[in-house]
Amino acid sequence: xxxxxxxxxxxxxxxxxxxxxxxxxxxxxxxxxxxxxxxxxxxxxxxxxxxxxxxxxxxxxxxxxxxxxxxxxxxxxxxxxxxxxxxxxxxxxxxxxxxxxxxxxxxxxxxxxxxxxxxxxxxxxxxxxxxxxxxxxxxxxxxxxxxxxxxxxxxxxxxxxxxxxxxxxxxxxxxxxxxxxxxxxxxxxxxxxxxxxxxxxxxxxxxxxxxxxxxxxxxxxxxxxxxxxxxxxxxxxxxxxxxxxxxxxxxxxxxxxxxxxxxxxxxxxxxxxxxxxxxxxxxxxxxxxxxxxxxxxxxxxxxxxxxxxxxxxxxxxxxxxxxxxxxxxxxxxxxxxxxxxxxxxxxxxxxxxxxxxxxxxxxxxxxxxxxxxxxxxxxxxxxxxxxxxxxxxxxxxxxxxxxxxxxxxxxxxxxxxxxxxxxxxxxxxxxxxxxxxxxxxxxxxxxxxxxxxxxxxxxxxxxxxxxxxxxxxxxxxxxxxxxxxxxxxxxxxxxxxxxxxxxxxxxxxxxxxxxxxxxxxxxxxxxxxxxxxxxxxxxxxxxxxxxxxxxxxxxxxxxxxxxxxxxxxxxxxxxxxxxxxxxxxxxxxxxxxxxxxxxxxxxxxxxxxxxxxxxxxxxxxxxxxxxxxxxxxxxxxxxxxxxxxxxxxxxxxxxxxxxxxxxxxxxxxxxxxxxxxxxxxxxxxxxxxxxxxxxxxxxxxxxxxxxxxxxxxxxxxxxxxxxxxxxxxxxxxxxxxxxxxxxxxxxxxxxxxxxxxxxxxxxxxxxxxxxxxxxxxxxxxxxxxxxxxxxxxxxxxxxxxxxxxxxxxxxxxxxxxxx
Numbered sequence: 001x002x003x004x005x006x007x008x009x010x011x012x013x014x015x016x017x018x019x020x021x022x023x024x025x026x027x028x029x030x031x032x033x034x035x036x037x038x039x040x041x042x043x044x045x046x047x048x049x050x051x052x053x054x055x056x057x058x059x060x061x062x063x064x065x066x067x068x069x070x071x072x073x074x075x076x077x078x079x080x081x082x083x084x085x086x087x088x089x090x091x092x093x094x095x096x097x098x099x100x101x102x103x104x105x106x107x108x109x110x111x112x113x114x115x116x117x118x119x120x121x122x123x124x125x126x127x128x129x130x131x132x133x134x135x136x137x138x139x140x141x142x143x144x145x146x147x148x149x150x151x152x153x154x155x156x157x158x159x160x161x162x163x164x165x166x167x168x169x170x171x172x173x174x175x176x177x178x179x180x181x182x183x184x185x186x187x188x189x190x191x192x193x194x195x196x197x198x199x200x201x202x203x204x205x206x207x208x209x210x211x212x213x214x215x216x217x218x219x220x221x222x223x224x225x226x227x228x229x230x231x232x233x234x235x236x237x238x239x240x241x242x243x244x245x246x247x248x249x250x251x252x253x254x255x256x257x258x259x260x261x262x263x264x265x266x267x268x269x270x271x272x273x274x275x276x277x278x279x280x281x282x283x284x285x286x287x288x289x290x291x292x293x294x295x296x297x298x299x300x301x302x303x304x305x306x307x308x309x310x311x312x313x314x315x316x317x318x319x320x321x322x323x324x325x326x327x328x329x330x331x332x333x334x335x336x337x338x339x340x341x342x343x344x345x346x347x348x349x350x351x352x353x354x355x356x357x358x359x360x361x362x363x364x365x366x367x368x369x370x371x372x373x374x375x376x377x378x379x380x381x382x383x384x385x386x387x388x389x390x391x392x393x394x395x396x397x398x399x400x401x402x403x404x405x406x407x408x409x410x411x412x413x414x415x416x417x418x419x420x421x422x423x424x425x426x427x428x429x430x431x432x433x434x435x436x437x438x439x440x441x442x443x444x445x446x447x448x449x450x451x452x453x454x455x456x457x458x459x460x461x462x463x464x465x466x467x468x469x470x471x472x473x474x475x476x477x478x479x480x481x482x483x484x485x486x487x488x489x490x491x492x493x494x495x496x497x498x499x500x501x502x503x504x505x506x507x508x509x510x511x512x513x514x515x516x517x518x519x520x521x522x523x524x525x526x527x528x529x530x531x532x533x534x535x536x537x538x539x540x541x542x543x544x545x546x547x548x549x550x551x552x553x554x555x556x557x558x559x560x561x562x563x564x565x566x567x568x569x570x571x572x573x574x575x576x577x578x579x580x581x582x583x584x585x586x587x588x589x590x591x592x593x594x595x596x597x598x599x600x601x602x603x604x605x606x607x608x609x610x611x612x613x614x615x616x617x618x619x620x621x622x623x624x625x626x627x628x629x630x631x632x633x634x635x636x637x638x639x640x641x642x643x644x645x646x647x648x649x650x651x652x653x654x655x656x657x658x659x660x661x662x663x664x665x666x667x668x669x670x671x672x673x674x675x676x677x678x679x680x681x682x683x684x685x686x687x688x689x690x691x692x693x694x695x696x697x698x699x700x701x702x703x704x705x706x707x708x709x710x711x712x713x714x715x716x717x718x719x720x721x722x723x724x725x726x727x728x729x730x731x732x733x734x735x736x737x738x739x740x741x742x743x744x745x746x747x748x749x750x751x752x753x754x755x756x757x758x759x760x761x762x763x764x765x766x767x768x769x770x771x772x773x774x775x776x777x778x779x780x781x782x783x784x785x786x787x788x789x790x791x792x793x794x795x796x797x798x799x800x801x802x803x804x805x806x807x808x809x810x811x812x813x814x815x816x817x818x819x
Contacts, residue, residue: 047318110252154202477618479555
C-alpha cells in the first residue's frame with residue numbers, strides 16, 4: 001500500500017527524532033564517564049592521526065607526476081638490461097644519447113612527441129653584477145606540451161622557444177626580482193664558458209611537491225646542444241648524458257614491442273651486442289629504486305607499504321582499545337539495557353543506539369585527529385623530507401579519507417561492544433546477576449594482539465637504528481671526517497684555478513692537504529660510469545679524474561704498486577690506479593697486476609693504459625651496494641673539469657682554516673659564490689631514507705605501546721568489574737593490598753608474555769629479511785630482544801598495577817551492600 005505524503009513526513013519526523021534522541025543519550029553517557037570517554041577519544045584520535053599522516057605520505061609518493069594531463073602516455077627512455085654492463089649495478093641508466101629523441105620520433109611508430117631534459121643543477125647567474133647560484137634545468141621547447149605545468153604569466157608557445165629565453169618559477173621570480181611578474185627582466189647566466197644575457201619570457205607556478213621535475217629556472221636545450229657539439233659532436237650516440245622522454249599516441253603498443261625496440265637499438269649500436277631500450281611510465285619513476293640519478297631520489301615501494309602497515313596496525317590498536325574499554329564499562333550500563341528492554345526496547349534499537357555512540361566518538365576523534373595532523377604536518381614534512389601541504393587542493397582524497405575513517409573506525413570499534421551490550425539477559429541484569437566473563441577470551445586476545453604489534457615495532461626500531469649507526473660508523477676505506485668539499489661545478493677552467501687555490505692555502509697551519517677530482521663522494525657522487533671490453537668480457541667502471549694528492553689526502557690505502565708521481569711524465573698520459581674490485585672483475589691476482597695493460601680500454605685519449613697501483617676498496621655509494629670497479633687517472637680531454645676541491649682540516653677549531661678558504665676563493669674566483677660542505681655530511685645523506693624510516697618506526701612503536709597500555713587499562717577495568725565482589729570478600733577476610741595486586745596482575749602478565757613469545761620470532765624473521773638489502777649489515781643480537789621485553793613488561797605492569805591498586809584500596813562495603 002502506497003504511503004501518503006503526510007505518512008512520509010511523519011516517518012521522516014520520527015526518524016529524525018530518534019536520531020536526535022540517540023545523540024542526546026550518547027552525549028549524556030560520555031559525560032557521565034568523562035575519564036573513560038577522554039581515554040577513548042584520545043586513543044582513537046592518536047591512532048587516526050598517525051594513520052592519516054602515513055596515508056597522506058603514501059598518497060603523495062604514489063601520485064608523483066600523475067598530475068600531468070599526458071601522464072598515462074608519457075615514458076622515460078632507459079637502456080634495457082640486455083646491454084652489457086648495467087646488470088652489475090642493479091640500476092637502469094636514465095641517461096641516453098643526444099640524437100635518441102628525434103630518432104625515436106622519426107623511426108618508431110606510435111611516438112607522438114619527445115623532449116630531452118637536463119636535470120636541474122646549480123648554475124652561476126648575475127643580476128646587476130651580483131653573483132648567486134640557482135638550480136637551472138634545460139629542455140626542448142616541447143617540454144610544456146608534454147608536461148602540464150601551470151603558467152602564471154606567459155604561455156607554453158613562447159616560454160623557451162628562443163635560445164636565450166628563460167622560464168622562472170613564482171618563488172624564483174619573487175626572490176630574484178622582488179615580484180612574480182618578472183616577464184621582460186634580464187639576467188646573466190654562465191652558459192658553460194661565458195656569461196650570456198637571458199630574457200624572462202614566462203613564469204610558472206611552483207612545481208608541486210610530488211613532481212620529479214624540481215627546478216628554479218628552465219632554459220632552451222639548444223644551449224646544451226651547442227656546447228655538447230663543440231665537445232663530442234652533436235650527433236654522437238656514444239655519449240649518454242641526457243634524459244629522454246617520449247609521448248606515445250593513444251593506443252600505441254610500443255611499450256610491449258620488445259623486438260621493435262631491440263631492432264631500433266641495433267641500428268644505432270651495431271657493435272654493442274645485445275641491448276635495447278625500455279620505456280618507464282613517468283607515473284612509476286618515483287617508485288622505481290633502479291632509476292638512480294634522478295634529482296628527487298626514487299623511493300622503494302616496500303618502505304611505503306611498511307609504513308602503511310605500521311599505520312594500519314596503530315589504527316587497529318586504537319580500535320581494539322575502544323572495544324576493550326567499551327566492554328570494560330559494560331557492567332555500569334547493564335541496568336540501563338535491562339530497563340530499556342523491559343519498556344519495549346528491541347535488540348535492533350539497542351544496536352543502533354550503541355553504534356551511534358561509537359560513530360559519534362569516531363567523529364569527534366577524527367576532528368581532533370585532523371587538528372593533530374595539521375599541527376604535526378610541518379614536523380612530519382621535516383621527518384619525511386617532503387614539502388607537502390595539508391590541503392584539499394593537494395590531497396583531494398582527504399574528503400573520502402575522513403568519511404571513510406569515521407565509518408570504518410566507528411563500525412570496527414563499535415560492533416562488538418554493541419553486540420555484547422544489546423545481548424544482555426533482561427532478568428539477569430535486573431537481578432544484578434550479569435557477568436562479563438564470556439567476553440574475556442575475546443578481549444584478552446585483542447590485547448595480546450596489541451602487544452604483539454607493539455613489541456614487533458619496538459624491536460624493529462631498535463634493530464633499524466643499530467644498522468644505521470653501524471653503516472654511519474663503518475670504516476668506508478677512506479677518512480671522511482674533517483674534509484671540506486668545495487663545489488666548483490660550473491666554474492670556468494678549474495684545472496687552471498685549482499693550483500692557484502691550493503697555493504693560497506699551502507701555508508695555513510690548520511690545513512693538512514688539498515686535492516681535487518671530477519667526481520664526488522657520497523651525495524655528490526657523479527655519473528662518470530663507462531664500460532669497455534676486456535677479452536670479450538664487458539667491464540663497467542667508475543672514472544675519477546684526480547691529482548696525485550687525492551689518495552693520500554682522503555686517507556685511502558694503496559695495497560699494491562704506487563701512487564701517481566709528478567716527476568714521471570707518463571703518469572699523466574697512460575697510467576691508471578684501480579681498486580681491488582676492479583682486479584677481481586678482471587680476474588687478476590693482486591701480486592701480479594702491477595704493470596699490466598687494460599686491453600680494450602680507449603677512453604679520454606688513453607689506449608690500453610698501464611696499471612701502476614691498486615687502492616683498497618672504499619665505499620663511495622650507499623652500503624646497500626657492494627663496492628664497484630673504480631679507475632683513477634690523470635689524463636682527460638681539455639673540456640673535462642675538476643668539479644670538487646677537497647680541503648683536509650686538522651682536528652680542532654676550523655674557523656681559521658675556513659676563513660682561509662673564503663679568502664683563497666675570493667682571490668681566484670671572486671665572481672662565483674663560494675659553496676662548501678663537509679664530506680662526512682655528504683656521505684651520511686646517503687642514509688636519510690633509512691634514518692627517517694627508523695625514526696618513524698620508533699615513534700610508531702612508542703605510540704603503539706601507549707595505546708596498548710590503554711587497552712590493558714580497559715581489560716583490567718573489566719577484570720575488576722567482574723571480580724568486584726570477590727575482591728571485596730577477600731579484603732574483608734584480611735587480604736592485603738599486595739595480595740590483591742598479584743591476584744589481578746598475574747593473568748595480564750601472562751598475556752604480555754604470550755605476546756612477546758609470539759612477537760620475537762616474527763620480528764627476527766622480518767628484520768633478517770630487511771637486512772638482506774644491505775651489502776654490509778649487523779648481526780641480530782639476543783640482548784636486543786631482552787631489553788625490549790623488559791621494557792614492555794615494565795610499562796605493562798605499571799599500567800595494570802594502577803588499576804589493581806585502585807581496586808585494592810577501594811571500600812569493600814560498596815560492592816557487598818546488596819548481598
